[in-house]
Amino acid sequence: MTLTAAAASATDVLAPDAGAPARLRFEHVRKEFTVRGDRRRAPSTLVAVDDLSLDVAAGELVTVVGPSGCGKSTLLDLVAGLSTPTSGRILVDGREVTGPGLDRGIVFQQYALLPWRSAQRNVELGLEARGLPAPERRRVAREKLELVGLAGFEDRYPHELSGGMKQRVAIARALAFDPEVLLMDEPFAALDAQTREQLQDELLRIWRATGKTIVFITHGIEEAVYLGQRVVVLSGRPGRVRTVIDVDLPRGDELAGTDLRTDPRFVAHRHTVWEALHAPAGTPERTGGAA
Amino acid sequence: MTTTISRDAGPTAGPRTDPATDAIGVDAPAFADPPTLGRRNVLAVRGGSGRARRTGLVVLRSSLAFVAFFALWELAPRLGWVDPVFLPPLSTVLATFGGLVADGTLAEQVGTSLVRAVSGFAIAVSFAIPAGVLIGWNDRAAQYLSPFLEVLRNTAALALLPVFILVLGIGETSKIAIVVYACSFPILLSTITGVRTVDPLLVRSARSLGLGRVALFTKVVLPAAVPTVFTGVRMAATASILVLIAAEMVGAKAGLGFYITYTQFNFQIPEMYAGILTIALVGVAVNTLLVTVERRLSRWRTA
Numbered sequence: 001m002t003l004t005a006a007a008a009s010a011t012d013v014l015a016p017d018a019g020a021p022a023r024l025r026f027e028h029v030r031k032e033f034t035v036r037g038d039r040r041r042a043p044s045t046l047v048a049v050d051d052l053s054l055d056v057a058a059g060e061l062v063t064v065v066g067p068s069g070c071g072k073s074t075l076l077d078l079v080a081g082l083s084t085p086t087s088g089r090i091l092v093d094g095r096e097v098t099g100p101g102l103d104r105g106i107v108f109q110q111y112a113l114l115p116w117r118s119a120q121r122n123v124e125l126g127l128e129a130r131g132l133p134a135p136e137r138r139r140v141a142r143e144k145l146e147l148v149g150l151a152g153f154e155d156r157y158p159h160e161l162s163g164g165m166k167q168r169v170a171i172a173r174a175l176a177f178d179p180e181v182l183l184m185d186e187p188f189a190a191l192d193a194q195t196r197e198q199l200q201d202e203l204l205r206i207w208r209a210t211g212k213t214i215v216f217i218t219h220g221i222e223e224a225v226y227l228g229q230r231v232v233v234l235s236g237r238p239g240r241v242r243t244v245i246d247v248d249l250p251r252g253d254e255l256a257g258t259d260l261r262t263d264p265r266f267v268a269h270r271h272t273v274w275e276a277l278h279a280p281a282g283t284p285e286r287t288g289g290a291a
Numbered sequence: 292m293t294t295t296i297s298r299d300a301g302p303t304a305g306p307r308t309d310p311a312t313d314a315i316g317v318d319a320p321a322f323a324d325p326p327t328l329g330r331r332n333v334l335a336v337r338g339g340s341g342r343a344r345r346t347g348l349v350v351l352r353s354s355l356a357f358v359a360f361f362a363l364w365e366l367a368p369r370l371g372w373v374d375p376v377f378l379p380p381l382s383t384v385l386a387t388f389g390g391l392v393a394d395g396t397l398a399e400q401v402g403t404s405l406v407r408a409v410s411g412f413a414i415a416v417s418f419a420i421p422a423g424v425l426i427g428w429n430d431r432a433a434q435y436l437s438p439f440l441e442v443l444r445n446t447a448a449l450a451l452l453p454v455f456i457l458v459l460g461i462g463e464t465s466k467i468a469i470v471v472y473a474c475s476f477p478i479l480l481s482t483i484t485g486v487r488t489v490d491p492l493l494v495r496s497a498r499s500l501g502l503g504r505v506a507l508f509t510k511v512v513l514p515a516a517v518p519t520v521f522t523g524v525r526m527a528a529t530a531s532i533l534v535l536i537a538a539e540m541v542g543a544k545a546g547l548g549f550y551i552t553y554t555q556f557n558f559q560i561p562e563m564y565a566g567i568l569t570i571a572l573v574g575v576a577v578n579t580l581l582v583t584v585e586r587r588l589s590r591w592r593t594a
Contacts, residue, residue: 080499102501112496116514116589125510126500173500 022055022091023213024079024181029053029088031074048074050238052088058180061207061214063228065221065273071239072217076185079215080106092181102130105174107184111166113158113173119145120154123173130177144172147206164195168202175210184216188223200226221277222261225249225269233276243276245269379561387561388568396550397569404539404546405573407463408531411470415527419475420520423482427516428508433483440483444476448534452541461542466535473534474527481523485516518589525581532574547573 031049048071056062066072077083079090081099090097092104105126113122123141132140145154148168158166167187174182184203188196200223207214218224224231228247235242247269249260260266361381368375391397426432452469459465489512497511539548547570554562 082495082498100498100501104499106496106499108492108496110492112490112492114493114497114511114514116517125497125502128510129500129502129506177501 023058023093024056025091026052026054027089029085029090031078032086047238050240052241054241056213058213059211060229061227062230062232063216063218063224064232065218065224066234067236070234070236073185076183076217079183080104102177103179104181104183105179107170107174107187109186109189111170113166113169115158118155118157119169122169123176126177140176144176148172163191164199180213182212182214186218221270221273225273231273233273245272384561384564388565391565400547400550404535407466408470408535411467412474412528412531415471415474415478419478420482423479424486427483427486440480444480448473449537452538466538469538470531470535473530477523477526482520485519486512489515521585521588528577528581
């Protein structure tokens with residue numbers, strides 16, 4: 001294992017493997033919001049994401065870091081199909097994203113579980129929408145809860161679960177309909193440090209077990225390096241890909257019993273991402289409207 | 292992998308009985324969700340005798356004001372602080388109350404009033420909830436109608452009583468109609484609010500799970516609105532009795548409101564007080580009933 005913290009500019013690291021088609025592809029994605037004016041300010045246009053291009057290969061775990069307000073969550077909404085890009089396209093397996101779809105599962109920071117449904121019934125929610133018969137739904141939901149380590153907690157309501165457990169339920173729910181891509185929006189940010197580390201390892205295990213393509217948005221550099229095969233560093237507003245860093249670290253069994261976070265290679269990667277994040281930023285871009 | 296169960300089953304935690312209640316896992320620190328900390332756990336630590344004493348204290352505290360009030364009611368007329376003719380001692384009123392219960396007079400009046408209140412309330416619930424849902428779910432409708440409804444709601448229903456009597460006569464219709472009117476607005480407005488204030492995150496996540504408009508509505512928006520809707524329903528129930536009693540006092544041949552004014556005119560003062568006591572009891576009973584239903588419908592809330 002060589003120590004290669006390969007940082008390269010966004011343009012030439014579009015596809016990790018030019019041969020394989022990307023599972024998830026961003027093509028010059030731009031998203032603007034109109035900021036409502038008031039007495040003092042005229043309405044203006046806020047560019048949240050600008051000219052963002054990126055390819056994510058099938059089965060890859062990519063983490064996205066950026067300063068706050070870099071449009072991380074906007075990006076997620078766009079991939080989820082909950083909003084549409086102002087220009088550019090997002091493709092999943094070559095098909096353009098036009099709305100929410102079951103090829104993408106989302107895990108939100110605040111769990112977003114329905115409080116009146118048990119863990120099991122929360123996981124079943126998406127399956128109900130797809131019209132799966134009840135016995136089948138129950139089977140799948142049990143299976144996914146077991147996958148995230150929550151066997152035996154099927155009948156618990158969200159308020160009876162800890163934060164970590166709630167997020168596990170949310171992951172199970174997002175995996176229930178076997179999406180090709182799993183999108184995670186700072187899923188562990190609200191958890192305490194211990195639970196977070198635990199869930200990070202859980203996520204890696206689930207990722208290996210399912211082979212899903214995962215886009216993991218975070219504001220934690222360490223988390224990004226720990227989880228990602230590649231770390232995408234976004235610049236501040238508007239969000240652009242500043243650089244993509246390949247993380248080359250021992251994984252899985254190689255790791256047994258060691259603390260990866262103190263490994264010199266980990267530390268080096270961490271530092272590379274830190275430097276990329278703290279490089280002099282472009283000034284926030286706000287194009288004035290009728291002012 | 293966590294297979295530990297966090298400590299949560301306090302004495303009030305519900306029907307589940309976990310064998311491993313006391314196992315605190317690695318995940319446990321994250322369990323510090325505000326609603327589950329606090330009282331329940333405090334109670335669990337204190338154990339049986341402490342809890343009994345605590346319950347005793349609660350009962351004592353909440354009944355103290357009643358005892359003082361009833362004592363004053365009993366003593367003031369007896370000691371000549373007020374004229375016993377206008378305010379008979381509590382014991383006299385209770386004796387009359389007992390007699391009226393025994394001979395069925397009160398049951399008859401309560402029955403008449405309840406039939407009116409319940410019919411009006413039921414009509415209001417059956418149309419105001421669907422109407423509120425429609426208005427709340429439709430942005431345009433809500434924008435157009437909300438201010439108007441707000442004005443109607445703030446027009447005291449009783450001020451319209453003369454209008455109802457003019458238009459619908461002094462029979463059952465006008466009384467039920469005014470109850471319907473008084474009940475509709477709390478239900479309507481709380482339903483609109485309930486539907487409109489559903490956590491956007493829940494909607495977003497449900498949409499990402501592929502729920503269509505209809506499924507989103509029945510599976511997410513409606514259940515989420517239930518607690519808010521029910522607050523309106525409870526307010527409506529209170530309003531129904533309040534407005535009905537007043538309407539019955541103005542013009543009726545039966546009912547609790549009628550009974551109170553009737554006994555007053557005929558100088559049956561203890562009977563009048565017995566009627567008032569009955570109204571208080573009916574009000575408390577109705578509210579207790581609705582609180583129970585509300586708890587059932589929103590058991591998933593931590594409270």
